[in-house]
Amino acid sequence: MNTSHATFEELETRxxxxxxxxxxxxxxxxHQNTEAVVSLAEDFLMSxxxxxxxFPQREVHEASxxxxxxxxxxxxxxxxxxxxILPTGINAAGHGHLGYIPGGGLYEAAxxxxxxDVTNRYAGIFFASPGAVRMENALIRWVGxxxxxxxxxxxxxxxxGSIANLIGIGAAKFKFGIKGHDLHKHVLYLTEHTHHCIPxxxxxxxxxxxxxxxxxxxxxxxxxxxxxxKQVQADFKSGxxxxxxxxxxxxxxxxxxxPLDAIADIAEKYKLWLHVDGAYGGFFLxxxxxxxxxxxxHRADSVILDPHKSMFLPYGLGMVLVKDxxxxxxxxxxxxxxxxxxxxFDLEDSPTxxxxxxxxxxRGLRMWLPLxxxxxxxxRATLEEKHLLAxxxxxxxxxxxFEMGPYPELSVLVFRYPKATEEATDxxxxxxxxxxxxxxxxxxxxxxxxxxxxxxxxxLSFRTHKKHVDDFLEIMEEKIRDTDSRLP
Ligand SMILES: *Cc1c(COP(=O)(O)O)cnc(C)c1O
Numbered sequence: 217m218n219t220s221h222a223t224f225e226e227l228e229t230r231x232x233x234x235x236x237x238x239x240x241x242x243x244x245x246x247h248q249n250t251e252a253v254v255s256l257a258e259d260f261l262m263s264x265x266x267x268x269x270x271f272p273q274r275e276v277h278e279a280s281x282x283x284x285x286x287x288x289x290x291x292x293x294x295x296x297x298x299x300x301i302l303p304t305g306i307n308a309a310g311h312g313h314l315g316y317i318p319g320g321g322l323y324e325a326a327x328x329x330x331x332x333d334v335t336n337r338y339a340g341i342f343f344a345s346p347g348a349v350r351m352e353n354a355l356i357r358w359v360g361x362x363x364x365x366x367x368x369x370x371x372x373x374x375x376x377g378s379i380a381n382l383i384g385i386g387a388a389k390f391k392f393g394i395k396g397h398d399l400h401k402h403v404l405y406l407t408e409h410t411h412h413c414i415p416x417x418x419x420x421x422x423x424x425x426x427x428x429x430x431x432x433x434x435x436x437x438x439x440x441x442x443x444x445x446k447q448v449q450a451d452f453k454s455g456x457x458x459x460x461x462x463x464x465x466x467x468x469x470x471x472x473x474x475p476l477d478a479i480a481d482i483a484e485k486y487k488l489w490l491h492v493d494g495a496y497g498g499f500f501l502x503x504x505x506x507x508x509x510x511x512x513x514h515r516a517d518s519v520i521l522d523p524h525k526s527m528f529l530p531y532g533l534g535m536v537l538v539k540d541x542x543x544x545x546x547x548x549x550x551x552x553x554x555x556x557x558x559x560x561f562d563l564e565d566s567p568t569x570x571x572x573x574x575x576x577x578x579r580g581l582r583m584w585l586p587l588x589x590x591x592x593x594x595x596r597a598t599l600e601e602k603h604l605l606a607x608x609x610x611x612x613x614x615x616x617x618f619e620m621g622p623y624p625e626l627s628v629l630v631f632r633y634p635k636a637t638e639e640a641t642d643x644x645x646x647x648x649x650x651x652x653x654x655x656x657x658x659x660x661x662x663x664x665x666x667x668x669x670x671x672x673x674x675x676l677s678f679r680t681h682k683k684h685v686d687d688f689l690e691i692m693e694e695k696i697r698d699t700d701s702r703l704p
Contacts, residue, residue, distance in 0.1 A: 260298075267307055268303075270658075280300055306659050314659060322530070326530060342561060342564055342566045350564055355580050359521060363501065364514025371537040372570040374533075374534040378417070380534040380535055382420060385417045387547045390547035399426050401455075402459050404462065405431055405444055436625075439463060462493065463493070464493050464497075467496075469663050469665065473510055473626070477512025477515070484515065494519055500526060503600050509626075518537065518539065545565065603626060603627050609685050616693065629672070632671055657687075658691060
């Protein structure tokens with residue numbers, strides 16, 4: 217006899233005694249909690265015009281992160297969120313976030329997340345939620361058509377661009393059947409300005425051990441297609457196996473778009489996989505100017521885009537597209553005995569067969585709701601506005617004597633205020649940046665271009681308009697005067 221078994225009576229008694237998690241269907245408490253949360257959100261949104269963009273504060277009271285046996289009321293929890301946790305670092309929702317790649321975070325996406333969480337549909341497998349899966353696949357089809365894909369392409373909604381790149385690169389590796397023992401013979405091509413999540417994806421997939429060629433950039437910081445072709449030829453000639461080109465549709469540093477059409481010619485000619493990282497720039501395909509710039513993108517074997525950047529959604533949504541869905545599916549499909557009931561119902565692909573995930577957030581709802589609600593035209597106009605604002609800022613900075621990087625192809629610009637020597641320029645611009653951060657009304661970042669310190673603006677938040685750019689430029693001029701007057 218197994219002595220660890222309790223009797224029926226003991227089990228029943230214990231079950232009556234317990235107080236597990238429960239939420240009454242008709243609950244005043246639930247309404248009150250919801251109202252408290254909505255009220256915090258409203259306060260946050262209504263005070264947005266006066267909020268700082270950067271808070272140097274890093275400390276948070278210990279009590280906020282101590283967990284105890286007993287529950288607490290929601291008000292003090294929301295207070296600690298509002299007063300301690302939120303006012304630290306960058307305010308990425310606001311109009312003043314002009315650093316890194318800011319999208320802002322459309323409110324309707326939060327409503328989508330709310331409903332996805334309350335209804336908790338299982339969006340990993342078609343059988344479990346045909347509605348949720350069809351919604352996600354419809355979004356993938358819409359973006360695929362935007363890229364110019366036709367026929368049997370596939371994709372996946374990921375948490376962001378890094379994971380989308382990982383999935384795309386994983387599919388390429390699988391397609392070429394690359395095994396550990398011949399990694400060192402395979403060659404892949406990228407540039408100095410390839411986003412650092414790509415080397416990370418290469419490490420995770422094992423492709424870090426391949427021969428990795430950094431193709432030089434032209435004067436506008438784009439991959440030089442003619443040099444790429446010569447390198448591919450030389451590599452074949454020396455007995456290596458070129459297989460993958462990774463191009464950028466909008467680099468994070470400069471916003472430059474590699475010559476995709478010319479690169480696609482090379483990929484086709486030598487039968488290489490072309491992967492395009494459009495995490496930042498991809499959705500500029502909605503604009504005429506962006507479409508012209510990214511000509512040839514439809515020829516790529518895989519493309520990634522980040523709706524949480526250039527579709528202005530809150531953080532948590534990327535997308536990978538693969539031209540031949542089979543390549544994505546074969547790389548990711550596994551089955552398990554306990555899942556046998558889910559098979560045979562598939563009118564459409566299941567997300568779990570297109571990515572490393574199984575159980576996942578129904579993240580399509582956070583894109584579907586804003587896209588349907590606002591309509592495509594608003595997104596197009598907003599992207600066009602961001603590009604024009606970047607051009608406007610570029611012209612104004614140039615007229616004020618700044619040394620300018622390339623004219624913006626998308627919505628990123630780099631620049632620096634020149635001083636007598638290289639060293640003085642470097643120090644001066646670092647001081648200006650520090651002052652802008654201390655001021656906190658706007659946040660910009662910096663980067664190194666050709667080994668030189670540059671200030672960098674990325675205008676992509678849907679909340680940033682011309683008056684904000686004007687306002688920021690005035691503040692920056694003020695900081696430049698201040699910094700100048702403080703110099704010995
Ligand atoms: C932001 C970015 C990434 C990484 O995407 P995450 O969503 O931050 O994971 C990759 N490539 C480019 C060009 C990016 O701008």
